[in-house]
Amino acid sequence: xxxxxxxxxxxxxxxxxxxTKWYGHVLGCRDVAFDLRPGEVLGIVGESGSGKTTLLxxxxxxxxxxxxxxxxxxxxxxxxDIYGLSEPDRRxxxxxxxxFVHQNPRDGLRMRVSGGANVAEPLMNLxxxxxxxxxxxxxxxxxxxxxxxxxxxxKPRNFSGGMQQRIQVARNLIHGPRxxxxxxxxxxxxxxxxxxxxxxxxxxxxxxxxxVIIVTHDMAVARLMADRLMVMKGGEVVxxxxxxxxxxxxxxxxxxxxxxxxxxx
Amino acid sequence: MTDKPLIIVExxxxxxxxxxxxxxTIPVFQDLTLQVAAGECVVLAGESGVGKSTLxxxxxxxxxxxxxxxxxxxxxxxxxxxxxxxxxxxxxxRRTLGYVSQFLRVIPRVPTLQLVMEPLLENGVAFDExxxxxxxxxSALRLPQAHWDLPPATFSGGEQQRVNIARSFIRKYPVLLxxxxxxxxxxxxxxxxxxxxxxxxxxxxxxxxxxxxLDVRDSxxxxxxxxxxxxxxx
Numbered sequence: 001x002x003x004x005x006x007x008x009x010x011x012x013x014x015x016x017x018x019x020t021k022w023y024g025h026v027l028g029c030r031d032v033a034f035d036l037r038p039g040e041v042l043g044i045v046g047e048s049g050s051g052k053t054t055l056l057x058x059x060x061x062x063x064x065x066x067x068x069x070x071x072x073x074x075x076x077x078x079x080x081d082i083y084g085l086s087e088p089d090r091r092x093x094x095x096x097x098x099x100f101v102h103q104n105p106r107d108g109l110r111m112r113v114s115g116g117a118n119v120a121e122p123l124m125n126l127x128x129x130x131x132x133x134x135x136x137x138x139x140x141x142x143x144x145x146x147x148x149x150x151x152x153x154x155k156p157r158n159f160s161g162g163m164q165q166r167i168q169v170a171r172n173l174i175h176g177p178r179x180x181x182x183x184x185x186x187x188x189x190x191x192x193x194x195x196x197x198x199x200x201x202x203x204x205x206x207x208x209x210x211x212v213i214i215v216t217h218d219m220a221v222a223r224l225m226a227d228r229l230m231v232m233k234g235g236e237v238v239x240x241x242x243x244x245x246x247x248x249x250x251x252x253x254x255x256x257x258x259x260x261x262x263x264x265x
Numbered sequence: 266m267t268d269k270p271l272i273i274v275e276x277x278x279x280x281x282x283x284x285x286x287x288x289x290t291i292p293v294f295q296d297l298t299l300q301v302a303a304g305e306c307v308v309l310a311g312e313s314g315v316g317k318s319t320l321x322x323x324x325x326x327x328x329x330x331x332x333x334x335x336x337x338x339x340x341x342x343x344x345x346x347x348x349x350x351x352x353x354x355x356x357x358x359r360r361t362l363g364y365v366s367q368f369l370r371v372i373p374r375v376p377t378l379q380l381v382m383e384p385l386l387e388n389g390v391a392f393d394e395x396x397x398x399x400x401x402x403x404s405a406l407r408l409p410q411a412h413w414d415l416p417p418a419t420f421s422g423g424e425q426q427r428v429n430i431a432r433s434f435i436r437k438y439p440v441l442l443x444x445x446x447x448x449x450x451x452x453x454x455x456x457x458x459x460x461x462x463x464x465x466x467x468x469x470x471x472x473x474x475x476x477x478x479l480d481v482r483d484s485x486x487x488x489x490x491x492x493x494x495x496x497x498x499x
Contacts, residue, residue: 199373253285
């Protein structure tokens with residue numbers, strides 16, 4: 001008759017504790033803590049300057065936090081603080097086990113090499129040497145993100161923004177990561193292109209069982225993609241919870257303001 | 266099947282606080298207690314604004330109750346929806362607790378057939394079987410086959426509602442919440458939905474429903490539950 005909370009609790013894939021980042025005396029984010037399970041999609045929402053991107057960069061190993069820990073269940077070392085790893089070990093872990101989809105495809109792609117080479121590069125970085133296999137894997141992935149595989153040798157700049165973003169997605173998933181970070185992945189796109197990319201991301205996340213941390217200021221994107229949300233304001237997390245609960249019954253004044261400011265169509 | 270109630274609502278209270286409207290508080294209900302057994306359909310009664318939908322949404326975990334517990338029988342134990350982690354609530358929703366709302370939240374670009382298959386795919390049913398069962402149900406609900414490959418965004422209200430019903434009945438949820446599932450349906454389609462509801466009840470589902478159509482209400486209700494008796498003082 002007793003409720004048993006926490007009964008289904010597999011080990012976390014990622015465990016963040018007391019994460020704080022100061023830029024001099026300016027606060028980036030303060031005392032952030034959460035666990036992420038395999039296959040779980042966490043959305044981080046908030047307005048510009050709320051600390052979303054600082055937090056994402058700290059968690060993803062791009063920006064050393066002032067204090068706090070980011071523990072990840074690495075294949076080689078188990079659950080370990082990524083900032084306690086040596087630089088080469090951390091970089092290797094990032095390459096092997098993570099993906100990072102930037103808002104601007106130019107930040108995530110090499111613009112001077114072909115779309116296909118962009119997609120294949122993570123495989124080469126991980127020691128792939130068989131050209132035919134890698135090319136086939138690349139073709140498969142271009143197809144999976146709904147790109148014309150005949151354009152494998154075109155440079156990224158010859159693709160539209162939405163296509164560039166799909167190349168970036170393929171590049172970040174081809175090596176089978178377990179955790180993917182996404183920073184406003186649909187930020188710069190037209191709505192129709194955005195819908196297509198979101199749908200694709202949703203499907204891939206479900207089929208591959210990926211854990212995702214996605215930063216967005218767009219509540220509709222958050223609702224579509226995320227299992228649960230963290231709402232940030234002024235560098236601090238002001239509310240967390242199940243996505244539809246946070247959006248339909250927000251508790252914190254700031255979340256209420258944020259949700260009520262969304263334009264209806 | 267268990268002889269325990271599948272839903273136990275204990276001393277539930279919900280008050281909305283609108284921080285951006287001078288912290289206005291809107292009390293809805295308090296000390297609300299309700300149990301629903303397998304095979305039972307409890308229909309929430311009372312005029313609009315009395316808190317029927319608020320109660321449903323609090324049970325589903327969509328609204329955060331101010332006090333009290335909502336225990337749902339899941340996987341051989343009770344899970345308190347008000348205290349469970351997002352991860353647990355999602356697991357309960359995936360396998361035990363279904364919700365049919367009046368409105369379909371459309372996902373851009375996803376074709377109807379696939380939308381209906383999704384709850385099965387998420388529960389590990391093979392693609393072909395999911396497809397067969399989705400087709401069967403959409404046929405039963407008389408949704409023209411020409412629509413199946415289209416995303417439902419442009420469908421009529423009644424068609425969208427039938428897609429919604431198909432999505433919720435394709436998986437035999439042990440616990441179902443029905444928020445006016447027949448609101449925009451014609452008589453024949455209403456009858457089909459009534460049949461689906463009664464079949465699920467016969468198989469031991471526990472349901473809580475809101476029905477404004479009295480015929481539908483009378484053909485599915487095991488008993489009525491007056492939400493107003495728990496009205497919170499303003």
